[in-house]
Amino acid sequence: MEIEKIIKEGVLGQKAYPIESRTCRIKLDANENPYPLPPDLKERLLRKIDSLSLNRYPSAGSPEMRSSIAGNLGVSDDMILIGNGSDELIQILLTAVKPESSGGIMIPAPTFAMYKIGAVNAGHDVIEIPLDDRFDLPIDNMLDIISEKSPGITFLSYPNNPSGNCFDTEKIKKIIEASNGIVVVDEAYFNFSRKTFLPCLEKWDNLVILRTFSKVGLAALRIGIMVGNPSLIHQLDKVRLPYNLNMISQAVGQLFIERAKEFLPKIDHIIAGRDRLLDKLKDIEGIDPYPSDANFILFSCHGDKNSVYEGLIRKGILIKNFPSSGPLKDCMRVTVGTEEENREFVESLREVIIPLGE
Numbered sequence: 366m367e368i369e370k371i372i373k374e375g376v377l378g379q380k381a382y383p384i385e386s387r388t389c390r391i392k393l394d395a396n397e398n399p400y401p402l403p404p405d406l407k408e409r410l411l412r413k414i415d416s417l418s419l420n421r422y423p424s425a426g427s428p429e430m431r432s433s434i435a436g437n438l439g440v441s442d443d444m445i446l447i448g449n450g451s452d453e454l455i456q457i458l459l460t461a462v463k464p465e466s467s468g469g470i471m472i473p474a475p476t477f478a479m480y481k482i483g484a485v486n487a488g489h490d491v492i493e494i495p496l497d498d499r500f501d502l503p504i505d506n507m508l509d510i511i512s513e514k515s516p517g518i519t520f521l522s523y524p525n526n527p528s529g530n531c532f533d534t535e536k537i538k539k540i541i542e543a544s545n546g547i548v549v550v551d552e553a554y555f556n557f558s559r560k561t562f563l564p565c566l567e568k569w570d571n572l573v574i575l576r577t578f579s580k581v582g583l584a585a586l587r588i589g590i591m592v593g594n595p596s597l598i599h600q601l602d603k604v605r606l607p608y609n610l611n612m613i614s615q616a617v618g619q620l621f622i623e624r625a626k627e628f629l630p631k632i633d634h635i636i637a638g639r640d641r642l643l644d645k646l647k648d649i650e651g652i653d654p655y656p657s658d659a660n661f662i663l664f665s666c667h668g669d670k671n672s673v674y675e676g677l678i679r680k681g682i683l684i685k686n687f688p689s690s691g692p693l694k695d696c697m698r699v700t701v702g703t704e705e706e707n708r709e710f711v712e713s714l715r716e717v718i719i720p721l722g723e
């Protein structure tokens with residue numbers, strides 16, 4: 366078999382999403398919540414799992430979670446689609462939209478890698494628009510692309526991963542207003558920014574909002590949420606695999622929703638930790654951190670960032686490195702951890718940076 370003749374060119378030319386295979390004592394690379402579930406909740410989960418009929422398929426479409434989430438967000442059930450992580454929901458959107466008649470998928474650069482990876486895999490052209498020097502949207506350029514090419518989907522991460530900032534609200538509204546295609550506002554980090562476009566769903570039927578449970582404490586379970594107009598959700602629901610969310614994720618997700626309020630103090634803690642971490646990073650010579658509305662901080666390094674990255678790994682700390690070319694060539698991203706993890710990270714960073722400056 367000649368694989369090159371069978372596999373799409375886009376897939377052949379693409380690199381898989383890069384994930385560092387080395388593990389470290391302190392994990393600050395993937396924007397996860399550093400706190401484990403409370404012990405009593407873990408016990409309830411174990412009892413719940415014991416009661417599940419694991420020989421049966423799970424409920425198709427996660428109806429119980431769908432209803433609870435709709436109730437919490439104040440929308441109807443038919444506006445919600447539950448995915449195996451928001452990654453799956455991104456893939457569903459890209460599978461449903463016609464590559465041949467849409468004018469491509471518009472994304473800012475840099476942004477969350479899966480928009481581009483998913484778009485290329487689905488056979489779309491990708492239009493990457495470089496962000497300005499404050500990592501905000503170059504609105505005139507984007508409006509020009511919308512009128513020239515009419516992108517099928519525009520993805521906006523809000524706050525943007527990896528820069529950490531929320532784009533200007535008025536610019537996003539202009540993009541939604543001007544677009545004939547779908548505009549996805551990906552609110553994966555909503556719990557840390559507390560800014561949302563949810564009320565705008567009433568005004569614009571091309572707006573889709575994504576949320577996830579991954580950043581607030583359940584990354585392992587892969588639970589993503591899409592909120593959008595019922596006619597679009599109805600079409601996308603046909604692309605979703607029937608049993609996309611396994612029975613354990615549905616059961617744990619439901620318990621999590623019922624006890625969501627208990628997690629809020631930890632979120633407050635992470636937000637306060639982020640602000641303290643930013644202040645500490647500002648004091649370190651040799652790096653420039655960027656302000657963040659999320660649970661991570663992007664920073665640029667004046668010296669050889671790869672040595673800093675490796676130095677941190679040697680000290681047992683894993684953060685996220687980016688390719689040494691392109692808009693993030695000098696940058697790395699650190700997730701806000703527990704107070705102790707943040708303290709150790711800052712100390713270790715100081716230690717690995719000093720010899721580089723000498």
Ligand SMILES: Cc1ncc(COP(=O)(O)O)c(C=O)c1O
Binds near residue numbers: 477522587
């Ligand atoms: C902006 C953004 N959207 C979506 C995701 C993926 O979330 P999930 O774990 O729900 O697939 C991430 C994960 O890092 C992200 O940063």
